[in-house]
Amino acid sequence: xxxxxxxxxxxxxxxxxxxxxxxxxxxxxxxxxxxxxxxxxxxxxxxxxxxxxxxxxxxxxxxxxxxxxxxxxxxxxxxxxxxxxxxxxxxxxxxxxxxxxxxx
Amino acid sequence: xxxxxxxxxxxxxxxxxxxxxxxxxxxxxxxxxxxxxxxxxxxxxxxxxxxxxxxxxxxxxxxxxxxxxxxxxxxxxxxxxxxxxxxxxxxxxxxxxxxxxxxxxxxxxxxxxxxxxxxxxxxxxxxxxxxxxxxxxxxxxxxxxxxxxxxxxxxxxxxxxxxxxxxxxxxxxxxxxxxxxxxxxxxxxxxxxxxxxxxxxxxxxxxxxxxxxxxxxxxxxxxxxxxxxxxxxxxxxxxxxxxxxxxxxxxxxxxxxxxxxxxxxxxxxxxxxxxxxxxxxxxxxxxxxxxxxxxxxxxxxxxxxxxxxxxxxxxxxxxxxxxxxxxxxxxxxxxxxxxxxxxxxxxxxxx
Numbered sequence: 154x155x156x157x158x159x160x161x162x163x164x165x166x167x168x169x170x171x172x173x174x175x176x177x178x179x180x181x182x183x184x185x186x187x188x189x190x191x192x193x194x195x196x197x198x199x200x201x202x203x204x205x206x207x208x209x210x211x212x213x214x215x216x217x218x219x220x221x222x223x224x225x226x227x228x229x230x231x232x233x234x235x236x237x238x239x240x241x242x243x244x245x246x247x248x249x250x251x252x253x254x255x256x257x
Numbered sequence: 258x259x260x261x262x263x264x265x266x267x268x269x270x271x272x273x274x275x276x277x278x279x280x281x282x283x284x285x286x287x288x289x290x291x292x293x294x295x296x297x298x299x300x301x302x303x304x305x306x307x308x309x310x311x312x313x314x315x316x317x318x319x320x321x322x323x324x325x326x327x328x329x330x331x332x333x334x335x336x337x338x339x340x341x342x343x344x345x346x347x348x349x350x351x352x353x354x355x356x357x358x359x360x361x362x363x364x365x366x367x368x369x370x371x372x373x374x375x376x377x378x379x380x381x382x383x384x385x386x387x388x389x390x391x392x393x394x395x396x397x398x399x400x401x402x403x404x405x406x407x408x409x410x411x412x413x414x415x416x417x418x419x420x421x422x423x424x425x426x427x428x429x430x431x432x433x434x435x436x437x438x439x440x441x442x443x444x445x446x447x448x449x450x451x452x453x454x455x456x457x458x459x460x461x462x463x464x465x466x467x468x469x470x471x472x473x474x475x476x477x478x479x480x481x482x483x484x485x486x487x488x489x490x491x492x493x494x495x496x497x498x499x500x501x502x503x504x505x506x507x508x509x510x511x512x513x514x515x516x517x518x519x520x521x522x523x524x525x526x527x528x529x530x531x532x533x534x535x536x537x538x539x540x541x542x543x544x545x546x547x548x549x550x551x552x553x554x555x556x557x558x559x560x561x562x563x564x565x566x567x568x569x570x571x572x573x574x575x576x577x578x579x580x581x582x583x584x585x586x587x588x589x590x591x592x593x594x595x596x597x598x599x600x601x602x603x604x605x606x607x608x
Contacts, residue, residue, distance in 0.1 A: 156447055180438075213408040224570030228575075
């Protein structure tokens with residue numbers, strides 16, 4: 154059974170004009186969002202995208218942009234309480250709940 | 258700096274006395290079989306004991322009898338990760354390049370940037386990797402791609418990055434196929450065993466919640482009369498049951514629960530449990546409703562927290578869960594507590 158979340162892949166954008174068809178996005182995407190059609194990348198299933206950011210970071214021409222972030226409710230609550238960006242630094246020395254979360 | 262830390266020494270349970278010498282480089286050799294101590298250490302961190310100190314020293318290691326043509330695999334310095342990598346390499350001669358990820362696993366460290374381009378570049382230089390191997394290729398875990406830009410590593414170091422399989426269990430097949438992965442090897446899973454692996458550490462972390470609930474339930478069962486025990490048992494069993502359902506039953510049932518939002522999935526489970534508890538403990542309708550209003554949000558909240566342990570949630574969705582879910586959770590909890598307090602006051606007055 155394939156697990157899907159909601160509000161998926163909202164910030165993922167692909168500019169086919171600057172795509173060179175290297176296939177790096179297909180190689181790094183953990184949810185098979187991309188495919189290569191006619192030697193160019195295409196967003197095959199946006200609904201599977203978790204915005205991890207691997208494709209954007211590894212796109213050599215900057216054709217892919219994505220605003221990455223952690224899909225972790227605790228990180229978001231953490232960010233709201235501390236007034237900073239959501240961070241999954243639950244193991245960090247500055248975290249109020251250090252070493253307390255299972256995520257990372 | 259890291260080496261001087263006491264916790265570091267205790268976490269570094271693997272001894273690297275044998276050394277492989279290539280040119281003027283002396284590379285510690287590590288085994289592909291784990292010792293009893295390694296396995297005990299893994300079991301401990303699964304329960305959340307000593308996770309922060311469970312690290313290996315960053316640097317280059319040898320598995321088997323690698324030479325200048327052997328593959329180089331890059332990984333994190335969380336000891337559980339390092340141990341899984343060397344275990345998976347049984348029968349293969351290879352180098353392991355361990356990055357300093359502050360004891361965090363590959364995917365999370367890549368998200369934080371510690372498993373990143375700068376650290377990889379610095380570690381290639383500090384280990385003298387160019388003088389150890391003749392080739393210029395690196396195998397990185399696919400999930401490390403979140404933090405590493407392959408084209409920048411190539412431009413800066415001359416090493417070509419190959420993103421290997423998501424799971425280290427596929428590494429032998431990947432290497433045997435000439436560093437080609439099947440589509441399945443590139444997909445991150447969230448199988449039953451993955452979902453269950455997180456339960457022990459969640460149980461450990463829930464201990465303060467358990468104590469708080471027990472304390473609250475004893476207050477909500479006052480006064481101390483012959484029926485105190487019965488009242489306390491039904492309340493504490495319902496509330497702790499809701500916690501147990503959220504921690505132990507939610508992970509395995511995740512794919513089969515309706516709705517995509519974790520909090521909504523959790524609320525369904527919490528509702529089912531509350532109905533079951535009401536009939537099990539034969540409580541009156543007002544008490545059952547109050548307890549359900551207090552218990553369901555506990556399960557929903559624990560389920561929402563599980564987004565951080567999952568492999569497919571995104572930040573926008575999680576933010577919607579938090580901004581819409583937390584107010585509902587708090588209001589429900591408050592109404593439930595008020596109901597339980599009111600019931601006690603009314604029954605004492607009429608008595």
